[in-house]
Amino acid sequence: MNASQFSTKQRILGAAEVLFARYGFAGASLRQVTAAANVNLAAVNYHFGSKENLIEEVFRRRLDDLNARRQAALSKVEKRADATLEDALDAFIRPALQLSLDRSGGGAFMRVLARAYAEHDDRLRRFLSDNYGHVLREFVVVFHHMLPHLDKEELYWRLDIVAGALTYAMADFGVIKRKSGISEQSHRERAAEHLVRFAAAGLRAP
Amino acid sequence: MNASQFSTKQRILGAAEVLFARYGFAGASLRQVTAAANVNLAAVNYHFGSKENLIEEVFRRRLDDLNARRQAALSKVEKRADATLEDALDAFIRPALQLSLDRSGGGAFMRVLARAYAEHDDRLRRFLSDNYGHVLREFVVVFHHMLPHLDKEELYWRLDIVAGALTYAMADFGVIKRKSGISEQSHRERAAEHLVRFAAAGLRAP
DNA sequence: GTCTATATTTGGATAGAC
């Protein structure tokens, strides 16, 4: 039986994403996941082999896309001679925003990503570094050109702060209570706008 | 039998803090905790009643102190007419830094705190808001005086970003690889210095 | 307060029929 237009594999990935966001990797059981996906318990091991592999696939599905979008946005910035610092920040932040606004689970994924940072698990970190590392280094080169007053170590520190604030904002950690009249979408859009302004000022500081 | 100078209760709290930081609330079992604390498995339920209560006590032990230090630091800032924005930020950030440098588990606690943000659990959030809320509002008043060009909503957004970056930095989420020659202590101290500079610039932005 | 022993539940994983 099949209660949706999506394949068993996709339904498992979607349900896992939501439940990992809500309860964490250890806190969400495969029984919860398969029940939410409306598939049989044994399907996880059949399609993914283990819970660990399922977790990695949840990341891969989104990160491939996020990386591609960031890289494309950065390429445009690199080709424009008059690009501003805000443009470069936007190339980094907007793809994450778009992903978080994806109707089918993007918001949940940003919370999963934040959990991955909290897990100091080496295997996960290596996996993320393999996926993120390359693109991040390209961003560093561009920021380095735009901020010649910062040496490399100083620049790394500040970009790390930006990444932290971005993760925090997109994962909705904050205490800012979303007003009842405002949708989650526009709430995140505002967060991104504030973040670009704030980060630009922080990066330009002497 | 007692392998340490601390009481059973204190040993459980210390071990729980370290293991919750490393494996999360769901990921660390009471068996791991009691083994690390060198106490009997049944001791947790005897002293705390349940795992949930143990988690809250782990927070309470540190947050009472953190709040008191922040409040004291802020009072000093309020009494000085020439206090700068950096001073106010320092009153917020330095107590967290000091806590994270506490030899007996402070670093682990900052990671536990970061995990609490990742858990969107309502009970935990209410608990943290009860402990943090009051002091945070006092900080908002002071920042509001120092940054009259920001309206209240704008100020809230920016302080939320600062809190996010602080949590992220103190919990060691970042990709910045601590150089082998540098101790965890001076690594965190640098993180705090960078953060104060960055946040001051971000808050002053138009 | 601390221990052993155990009740009870829940978890990940698999075997084997269909």
Added chain:
DNA sequence: GTCTATCCAAATATAGAC
């Protein structure tokens, strides 16, 4: 590919002796 049934390990919690 999907199902039922089940194995086995690990979890929280408690009962009752000391």
